[in-house]
Amino acid sequence: MIRVAKTPSETITERKDEILNQIDSSSNKFVEQLQAFCRQPSVSAQNLGLAETAELVSKFLKETGFTVEQFSPSKGPPIVFAELSSKTGRRTLVFYNHYDVQPVEPVELWKNPPFSAIVEDGRVYARGASDNKGNIASRLSAINAFLKVTGTVPCNIKWVIEGEEEIGSPHFSEFITRYKERLTGDSAIWEFGGLDYEDRPLVTLGLKGMLYVEFRVQTALKDSHSARAAVVENPAWRLVRMLDTITDEDGRIMIEGWYDDVKPFTQEELEVIRAMPLEEHSIRDELGVKNFLYGLTGFEFKKAFYGNPTANIAGIWSGYTGPGHKTVLPSVAQAKMDFRLVPNQDPVKLAGKLKQHLVRHGFADVEVGLQAENPAARTPIDAPIAKIAARAGREVFRKEPVTLVTSAASGPMHYFTNILGLPTVAIGCNHAKSNTHAPNENQRIDVFVQGSKWIARVIEEFAKQA
């Protein structure tokens, strides 16, 4: 059968459909890959299975066609770096993902074992299914489709997959220092992204920063009978009093100078925020919350959600926490706090302010362990990659995409935007109801497949740019 010659644009269109069809037809294989990936635990906070998971993700990358190396930082698990050169395009897209996951606790709230990766109701249920193994497998599926259909990718792909994102990427700077010269590129795709509560595709252009600290108060060598509470100081009281100086009753941070360097939203950013859909009701329904802090609602809710620095008690513990009653005077009390930061706030400077605050309020004896620090990151609203991501999202999901000036979450994006100079967007295959960081985390399989298509369309359109 003789085929009629086609114009270049027709070829692209036909190829495009072939690629999207290829993603559909290989979806079972990549869902199975995701399940295998999830069954390998990789809890960075507990140093669980990290090297094994780095091996597994390297294997997946090699099988797809990447050249893979593992960078070993001074401490911590390997960072996987993979490259795939294009035979046809000259531009370079950099992917950032992470293979580590959050702890599974409280494990009793999971319907299925957290690493069983059981498929139910069209979802893969597992810790890490959505954050972030789903995105890795979904991107592999997109790249696999290009290779299967065209024998190459339309642009060069560089891919960084680290193993400590969930604990604040403490060794990622070592990797950036060593690989800076090789990490040249034109744009970057961040680890997460997907659909909001209304199934609209989200294009996120920034992240909050993070300062994570652990407090420890010890007032005696050992626990004792609480009859002694009449004369011996209780560290839990001391921790409670110290914490109560950090925020006021509305949640505003009372550490002197905390807000000094905060860069307010630009007028353009405020316009985008105004256009952003309101997550207020979805969060209200999901969490059963009647009122938000300060009575926030509408535009003010959105501005606060995306623009406010936060001070969150992520954990607190002391004494007897089992069932029934025990009359113990504890010797140690501890708390974990995450402070989320906005652009221009420097986590190192703020850690200093926190310590000064403790001294000023008479809590110099409280030990402060700094566990992680990342500044915030922002990509300009008019960056070409932002527009490509939005257009491709509209095309794949047939819904008007939503551009987010920033996420309320955190990560080491500033290395990409500020140090490598890569305009970076967060898009992917997640869904707002995927229980990220919570029990029964899951990955919707339909969004997993559509997310592959979204990435494929972005790669193709990005490659076409001058």
Place this chain on the structure above:
Amino acid sequence: MIRVAKTPSETITERKDEILNQIDSSSNKFVEQLQAFCRQPSVSAQNLGLAETAELVSKFLKETGFTVEQFSPSKGPPIVFAELSSKTGRRTLVFYNHYDVQPVEPVELWKNPPFSAIVEDGRVYARGASDNKGNIASRLSAINAFLKVTGTVPCNIKWVIEGEEEIGSPHFSEFITRYKERLTGDSAIWEFGGLDYEDRPLVTLGLKGMLYVEFRVQTALKDSHSARAAVVENPAWRLVRMLDTITDEDGRIMIEGWYDDVKPFTQEELEVIRAMPLEEHSIRDELGVKNFLYGLTGFEFKKAFYGNPTANIAGIWSGYTGPGHKTVLPSVAQAKMDFRLVPNQDPVKLAGKLKQHLVRHGFADVEVGLQAENPAARTPIDAPIAKIAARAGREVFRKEPVTLVTSAASGPMHYFTNILGLPTVAIGCNHAKSNTHAPNENQRIDVFVQGSKWIARVIEEFAKQA
């Protein structure tokens, strides 16, 4: 061989030595009984092994010669009631003990498994070895000696052994109501007592009361990503703020009217307190504490230790408490508090004041679970049983005994002093360094044997009284 008749007082003296010798010669048997007793876990806070332990203690009592019955309250484990009539004496002494123990957590701080009851350095190491199984076995040894040497006990013994003392005796009032008529007697011996840090025998004449509460704050249906901390209230913050209203920075209780009904020490009590040895340095050394609350020292330290109501955080927990870092916004925060009360403070009334305090400070949403309540108890300094206990302690330990107006600890003694009208003293075989309620609890075997002798001498002298 013909024995020369002896005068009654010679007979008693000789018999006395025979009884004390009998305690020595059967000590191995009763240490083994204590080990068997300790190897049966009986954690009331965790409803662990209680019925089995009630059976075991009943068996020990029957083997010694007691008539035993078990009272089953509406809820909770059996209360063991045992009687042994005297063939020679008409007076009645009532013993109170408990077969339940504190939880073993934190289990990682124990040198040996908490229920292994291993003997090391002349001590039995086990949860409950000192509090309170040691005292039960030690008393059984004393009574066994009377029966072996004289074929009877010199006075009637009634013995109450409950299984919920460590959780505030929530069902003990049911027992008292039912057995009130049968619990007539002349005096009572409380569950604990023994030697202080200087090996001086302690005679304790009272207990503080107790109000034990559990607080619970829930602000969302489930935990979520801490990025939401910008808008969603964190229950740990709310719990911290609520707790910080309960005491001031010196530990003084700020609940309105908390001190209204406090009955101060009488002049006589203050004199006894002045004569009491100072535990200050021993506590300082044991706990490695540099300063006490309010800078307390000397007489003021003692007055505070025995006379101050307390508000102790026995446990607090929320969010992620494992290793490393997790960025979670918790949905629930909880705390356990024990409030120790002094004579004339009514726990039911104070529970009401606590709830009013929460409402007044805007914390009406904080759930308050009342877990236990006991008023304080005091026996007058000049009660005959107090003097007998002190004299016998001096004789057995060859040290000047110390009379304590009250312990800083709590228990349901008020049923005996206030309801049954029994002058009650706390004496026994414990030692100040026995790690009661803490890891590596232990019973010194030498004090266990001497404690038996102390009880035996008290029984004998008590029986002689008109």
